[in-house]
Amino acid sequence: MKERSMDGKTLILRLEIDTKQAQFGKAATAIEAAGGDIIAIDVIHTDKNYSVRDLTVKTTAAGTAESLTKALQSVPGVRLQHLSDRTFLLHLGGKISIQPKTPIQNRDDLSRVYTPEVARVCQAIHEDPSKAYTLTIKRNTVAVVSDGSAVLGLGNIGPYSAMPVMEGKAMLFKQFADVDAFPICLDTQDTEQIITAVKQLSPAFGGINLEDISAPRCFEIEKRLREELDIPVFHDDQHGTAVVLYAGLLNALKLTNRNLSETKIVICGIGAAGTACTKMLLAGGAKHIVGVDREGILTADRTYSNPMWQWYAEHTNPERVNGGLADALQHADVFIGVSAGGILTRAHIESMAADPIVFAMANPEPEIRPELVEDIVAVFATGRSDYPNQINNVLCFPGIFRGALDSRATTINEEMKLAAAEAIASVIGEDELNRLYIIPSVFNTRIVEEVRRRVMQAARQSGVARRKTRD
Numbered sequence: 260m261k262e263r264s265m266d267g268k269t270l271i272l273r274l275e276i277d278t279k280q281a282q283f284g285k286a287a288t289a290i291e292a293a294g295g296d297i298i299a300i301d302v303i304h305t306d307k308n309y310s311v312r313d314l315t316v317k318t319t320a321a322g323t324a325e326s327l328t329k330a331l332q333s334v335p336g337v338r339l340q341h342l343s344d345r346t347f348l349l350h351l352g353g354k355i356s357i358q359p360k361t362p363i364q365n366r367d368d369l370s371r372v373y374t375p376e377v378a379r380v381c382q383a384i385h386e387d388p389s390k391a392y393t394l395t396i397k398r399n400t401v402a403v404v405s406d407g408s409a410v411l412g413l414g415n416i417g418p419y420s421a422m423p424v425m426e427g428k429a430m431l432f433k434q435f436a437d438v439d440a441f442p443i444c445l446d447t448q449d450t451e452q453i454i455t456a457v458k459q460l461s462p463a464f465g466g467i468n469l470e471d472i473s474a475p476r477c478f479e480i481e482k483r484l485r486e487e488l489d490i491p492v493f494h495d496d497q498h499g500t501a502v503v504l505y506a507g508l509l510n511a512l513k514l515t516n517r518n519l520s521e522t523k524i525v526i527c528g529i530g531a532a533g534t535a536c537t538k539m540l541l542a543g544g545a546k547h548i549v550g551v552d553r554e555g556i557l558t559a560d561r562t563y564s565n566p567m568w569q570w571y572a573e574h575t576n577p578e579r580v581n582g583g584l585a586d587a588l589q590h591a592d593v594f595i596g597v598s599a600g601g602i603l604t605r606a607h608i609e610s611m612a613a614d615p616i617v618f619a620m621a622n623p624e625p626e627i628r629p630e631l632v633e634d635i636v637a638v639f640a641t642g643r644s645d646y647p648n649q650i651n652n653v654l655c656f657p658g659i660f661r662g663a664l665d666s667r668a669t670t671i672n673e674e675m676k677l678a679a680a681e682a683i684a685s686v687i688g689e690d691e692l693n694r695l696y697i698i699p700s701v702f703n704t705r706i707v708e709e710v711r712r713r714v715m716q717a718a719r720q721s722g723v724a725r726r727k728t729r730d
């Protein structure tokens with residue numbers, strides 16, 4: 260991604276200054292000339308030969324990490340040891356940890372949490388495995404499992420690089436729904452090995468949240484795990500996204516006086532998220548959906564080696580529109596992007612019907628930035644936290660798993676997903692709905708409560724709940 264201006268960003272620079280060659284003032288002047296305001300200085304080390312200082316620098320319009328680095332390279336006797344920003348600092352050492360619920364203060368505590376007393380608890384579970392839910396963390400745990408093959412829109416960057424996203428999901432699970440989620444990044448992208456690994460680790464978990472596993476492998480992995488495990492298995496990029504998209508679209512259609520069955524919808528990126536969004540919209544009554552991927556519009560006029568695309572072509576695009584993204588968008592009412600950043604232009608949006616709805620949901624870079632088209636769209640949403648209308652699966656997965664865990668559901672089924680979507684949409688009252696508020700903020704505490712309540716009700720009514728209420 261091209262480096263953007265870091266205007267207003269706070270950077271931390273660690274400088275090593277050879278005091279015989281350079282004076283700190285020269286480094287400070289270079290930083291200011293390159294677009295940085297020094298707002299704090301910490302001396303880390305100093306002796307007669309050199310000093311090490313941490314500078315907190317706020318960038319101005321011209322300042323970037325690159326411009327500051329370059330400027331400092333030209334000051335003799337100054338070495339930039341390290342440059343960090345607040346985001347990187349926040350990730351130092353990871354973002355989560357495990358805390359015991361009770362302290363171990365003496366031998367008596369020790370013998371009860373551990374050997375010998377713990378053995379009685381093990382025996383009790385051995386005699387009645389359902390006691391795993393009452394006597395271990397299983398009742399409250401979710402494994403966030405990825406293979407790093409489709410991390411956000413960054414692509415196949417592997418399991419180590421996927422960890423910050425999975426740790427972030429675990430934080431969100433805890434903060435919003437008090438679910439203890441564990442980031443698990445597997446060092447394999449083999450379908451069978453992933454299925455085996457998840458099954459093998461499942462005893463410790465009340466649910467499995469699959470994350471950022473690319474299509475089409477994600478479909479087989481999820482299907483098999485759903486069949487072979489008795490706990491909910493939920494591919495968040497498919498269903499979490501579809502639930503939130505559906506909630507947002509219901510409100511956007513209401514706002515623009517449209518009816519789902521008559522609305523012309525273009526979905527770009529027919530992978531995990533695009534396929535699930537389409538299925539949810541079809542189930543809700545949408546009739547005019549056209550899917551577009553890298554090779555153009557999916558149409559029943561062609562055959563596809565990817566079985567999901569074959570299914571897609573047979574169940575969408577009734578008018579058999581052909582061509583590329585630009586052809587699909589002519590007079591369309593809605594654009595839903597779950598593909599890649601920056602692929603849409605203003606001209607594309609201009610070719611859509613009046614009052615278009617644009618959900619550019621690719622992360623971290625949306626298909627088009629809202630500022631480029633906000634004057635010609637009726638409603639605009641992205642997946643990001645720094646624009647209004649954030650359509651992101653974080654609105655769904657904490658609450659849907661809270662409801663599934665509390666009702667000890669064996670699965671998360673269509674009824675529960677629909678209940679979650681309706682719950683999210685319902686949080687915005689008729690009188691509150693406007694073009695910048697079609698989807699509630701993730702910080703709205705009513706979301707998890709409402710999603711949990713309706714999901715538990717749907718689980719009970721559809722016969723998948725093993726428990727009525729949470730004590």
Ligand SMILES: NC(=O)C1=CN([C@@H]2O[C@H](COP(=O)(O)OP(=O)(O)OC[C@H]3O[C@@H](n4cnc5c(N)ncnc54)[C@H](O)[C@@H]3O)[C@@H](O)[C@H]2O)C=CC1
Nearest residue numbers: 411412474528530531532552553597599621622642651652
């Ligand atoms: N806002 C949200 O809540 C969510 C957003 N996403 C975003 O959606 C995107 C896709 O995610 P997944 O479905 O999980 O990945 P995926 O890898 O399963 O699917 C991506 C699809 O987009 C297609 N694609 C890529 N570049 C394209 C282009 N230039 N034109 C047309 N199609 C293109 C790929 O061929 C693939 O079929 C990512 O950017 C991800 O961050 C995904 C899940 C949730």
Ligand SMILES: CC(=O)C(=O)O
Nearest residue numbers: 411412496622651652
């Ligand atoms: C939000 C999310 O799960 C994604 O972009 O992959």
Ligand SMILES: [Mg+2]
Nearest residue numbers: 411470471496
């Ligand atoms: Mg994801």
